Amino acid sequence: MSEELNAKGYEIPPEMRNMVAVTTLDKLYNWGRRYSAWPMMFGLACCAIEMIATAASRFDLSRFGMEIMRPSPRQADVMLVSGTVTKKMVPQIVRLYNQMPEPKYVIAMGACASGGGPFKEGYNVVSGIDKFLPVDVYIPGCPPTPQALLYGLMKLQEMMEKQSIKTVRWYQKEDLPAIPVPILGPDLIDPRDFPEFQVKLAQAADQAQVEE
Ligand code: SF4
Numbered sequence: 001m002s003e004e005l006n007a008k009g010y011e012i013p014p015e016m017r018n019m020v021a022v023t024t025l026d027k028l029y030n031w032g033r034r035y036s037a038w039p040m041m042f043g044l045a046c047c048a049i050e051m052i053a054t055a056a057s058r059f060d061l062s063r064f065g066m067e068i069m070r071p072s073p074r075q076a077d078v079m080l081v082s083g084t085v086t087k088k089m090v091p092q093i094v095r096l097y098n099q100m101p102e103p104k105y106v107i108a109m110g111a112c113a114s115g116g117g118p119f120k121e122g123y124n125v126v127s128g129i130d131k132f133l134p135v136d137v138y139i140p141g142c143p144p145t146p147q148a149l150l151y152g153l154m155k156l157q158e159m160m161e162k163q164s165i166k167t168v169r170w171y172q173k174e175d176l177p178a179i180p181v182p183i184l185g186p187d188l189i190d191p192r193d194f195p196e197f198q199v200k201l202a203q204a205a206d207q208a209q210v211e212e
Pocket of ligand 1: 047111117
């Protein structure tokens with residue numbers, strides 16, 4: 001443990017290892033976070049079965065400190081988007097993401113969550129959760145195996161390890177804006193597209209006036 005924490009260039013005598021570490025605040029902070037990332041407990045489609053298998057005894061997520069899957073977004077650090085993201089579900093997924101406290105991470109598990117998968121451009125399917133949420137790790141596969149999910153989680157741990165207290169977004173002075181929740185209508189509406197709609201409406205009104 002102390003060897004992992006110890007900063008390079010500070011040699012600890014062998015008899016003191018496992019007892020003493022000379023380290024930085026960033027390293028200590030990230031070491032604690034990487035072994036206690038709690039995923040949110042929800043699944044969307046077939047990929048979720050592989051996610052459940054990863055948490056069970058054969059693969060055992062607890063080896064990575066991630067066995068505590070939380071059913072509440074208020075207590076979760078990692079959103080595992082495991083399965084097909086339908087237009088009907090995406091408002092709920094964005095709302096849940098907004099309810100998670102920082103620091104929070106998103107993993108797109110499988111072809112569907114990463115880009116629509118076999119249902120890409122289906123009338124009811126979103127072509128990847130990254131159209132709405134900031135994805136940190138993409139895991140390919142249909143479905144990805146539990147080993148692939150574990151590899152993705154390890155990549156997330158590596159990413160956490162490289163972050164610094166000075167630059168992480170959750171310690172900056174300005175408030176982090178919530179992501180606008182998409183609206184269900186005849187089709188899915190992304191509130192971030194409103195300025196574009198207004199331009200198109202104005203163009204249509206001008207066109208109608210010219211035709212009169
Ligand atoms: S990627 Fe494949 S296994 Fe995963 S949800 Fe889509 S269809 Fe199912």
